[in-house]
Amino acid sequence: MKIVGGKWSNWSGGVVCKPKAFVAPKDEVELAAAVRTGAGPVRVPGTGHSFTPLNATDGTIVDLAAFDGLKGFDPHTQVATFGAATHLWEIGPLLHPLGVGLKNMGDIDRQTIGGVVGTGTHGTGPTLGSFSDAVAGFRLLLANGEILHCSPEENPEIYAAGRCSFGSLGVMIEIAVKVRDAYKLSEKNFLMPIDELWEKLDDLVASNRHFEFFWFPYADVAICKSLNETDAPAPEPRSAEYMRARGEKRGADANLFEWINEILPYAPFFLRRAHRLFSGGMSAGDRVRWSHEILPSARTTRFNEMEYAVPYEKGPETIRRIVSEIRRRKINTGFPIEYRTVAADDVWLSPFYQRKTATIAVHQYHRVNTGPLFDMCESIFRSVEGRPHWGKRHTRTRAEFAEIYPKFGEFRALRAKLDPEGKFLNSHLRTIFEG
Ligand SMILES: Cc1cc2nc3c(=O)[nH]c(=O)nc-3n(C[C@H](O)[C@H](O)[C@H](O)COP(=O)(O)OP(=O)(O)OC[C@H]3O[C@@H](n4cnc5c(N)ncnc54)[C@H](O)[C@@H]3O)c2cc1C
Structure with missing residues (x-):
């Protein structure tokens, strides 16, 4: 947790707050007391x-660090x-010795399981759901200190x-x-001219367990990546300590990428050349590893x-419209657009609720004003019934969520019943549920 001078901030530095209290309960009794008596809003990052x-x-930030580790494994149900x-x-290092692994993962492994389930974090693959979809059950501490077990059998609505x-x-x-059973994946990285990609995209998505592409909008090629199960030999999996450090490792490519992003805002004439350079240089070699690595x-x-989740069939048209507007408005960005697919699920506020999905993500360097790019993209996403990633920038309101989520009204009613005093609602969440 990033706390400096009494302030909490998120990874990008774009969200900073100064709570009255930080608490780090050691067990469930202390946690229940912290939630019941702590100044609201109580938030658990x-x-x-x-x-x-x-x-x-x-109000209060609760640090859940004491609540970690593998608590149990049932080999029959593979839960x-x-x-x-x-x-x-x-x-990964906890599950691998048990002969199992996660069904899918997203771009990074820095987050907590509570965090990725909390926002419907996803990877790519048309038959693969999000982290929320993979949840078999959970124990939930309510604002009044009561703990509920939630699964398809117990408290199914809360589940x-x-x-x-x-x-x-x-x-x-x-x-x-x-x-699921532990598995190895073979990764292939390749470039494809963008016009050819549109002809092959459905096949590439359907014929690979995972397929995604990145498109630097001023370049005419896509950086494609596919991953498929394999029996080919892979290096022995590494320790948890190695995996912890690996995700923070910075290579020469990352230094160059960051340096160019620092100068691009002042050198728009360099945009096209930078995007071609990135497209050529970012395609890694092929390799085989265990899934979590x-x-x-x-x-x-x-x-x-x-990032928005749009109906699968509207994905290609949506990303083309975005790129064409970036070029027409000469929007300055040093990042590619990321395109992935996700299976439909039945989680009430999941962006993938009852909908096979394409996700489209746009990024801006942390020192760059996101307004011109994100505002333009959001108006396009709105026009194709897009649903925003809960953890990524959006400006959607309660009335709009009621339109795009069939279960939004039921969620609000359940939320009000479980937390009648709004102990967990900060101003952002009030806008979503009450504004
Ligand atoms: C570099 C980067 C790469 C990313 N890649 C992807 C990606 O590939 N796919 C994708 O979908 N997203 C991606 N994300 C978004 C990220 O996965 C989500 O925002 C995720 O929620 C962050 O997890 P976290 O542990 O940091 O949680 P936080 O951001 O700290 O919290 C997220 C939410 O979860 C809630 N929460 C956390 N723990 C609990 C708990 N125990 N009980 C109740 N609520 C809880 C918090 O209250 C908060 O509302 C990426 C983000 C970054 C910065």
Whole structure:
């Protein structure tokens, strides 16, 4: 948790708050007391990798660090239970000796399991759901100190709502996750001319377990990446300590990327050349690794991000419109647009609720004003019934959420029942649920 001079800040530095109190309960009794008696709003961050002010509060920040590690594993159902503050980089080394692994992961492994479940964090793959979708059950501490077990059998409504609820219903203490047999993945990286990509995209998505592409908008090629299961030999998996350090490792490429991002705002004439340079240089070699080592990468250059989930069939048209507007308006950005796919799920506020999805993410270097790029993109995302990632920048309001989420009214009613005094609501969440 990043606390400097009594202030909490998120990963990008775009959200900063000064709470009255930081508390680090050692057990459930102390946690219940902290939630019941702490000054509101009570917020429970993971590692602060969200770009939205989900964790901002002038009340109480609860540090859940004591609630980590593997709590149980049932080999028959292949369900593993973790303390909610367990980092993703810890999970692979914990599961691998049991012969199992997570079904999917996103771009990085820095976050906590509570955080990624909290916002519906996802990777890529048309048959693969988000972290919220993989949850088999959880224990939830309510504002009044009561602890509920939630699963399809016990408190099924809270199970359906709570799997993507960004700490608005209560504090998740333990989370049970559906896992699968351990597996290796073979990664292929290649460049494809953008016009050719549109002809092949559906096939590439359907024929690979994971497929994604990055498009620097002033270049005419896509940087493509596919991953598929393999029996080919892979290096022995590394220790948790190695995985912890690996995600913060900074290579020469990252230094060059950051340096160019520092100068680009003052050198717009260099945009096209920079995007061509990045497109050629960012395609890594092919390799085979165990899933938890190959799915996440290190992201050491700070940025802010907006990502929307759009209906799968509208994905290509949406990203083309975005790139064409970036070029027409000559918007200055040093980052690529990321395109992924996610399977439909049944989690009430999941961006993938009952919808096969393409996700489109735009980024800006952390020192660059996000307004021109993000405002333009959001108006396009709105026009295609896009649903924002809860942890990434958006400006959507309660009335709009009621339109794009069929279960939004039921979620609000349940939330008000579980937390009648609004103990967990900061001003950002009030805008979403009450504004
Ligand atoms: C470099 C980078 C790469 C990223 N890559 C991806 C990606 O590939 N795919 C993707 O979908 N997203 C991605 N994200 C977004 C990120 O995964 C989400 O914002 C995620 O929620 C962050 O997890 P965290 O542990 O940092 O949680 P935080 O950001 O600290 O918190 C997120 C929410 O979860 C809640 N929460 C956390 N723990 C608990 C708990 N125990 N009980 C109740 N509520 C809790 C918090 O209250 C908050 O509302 C990325 C972000 C960054 C900065």
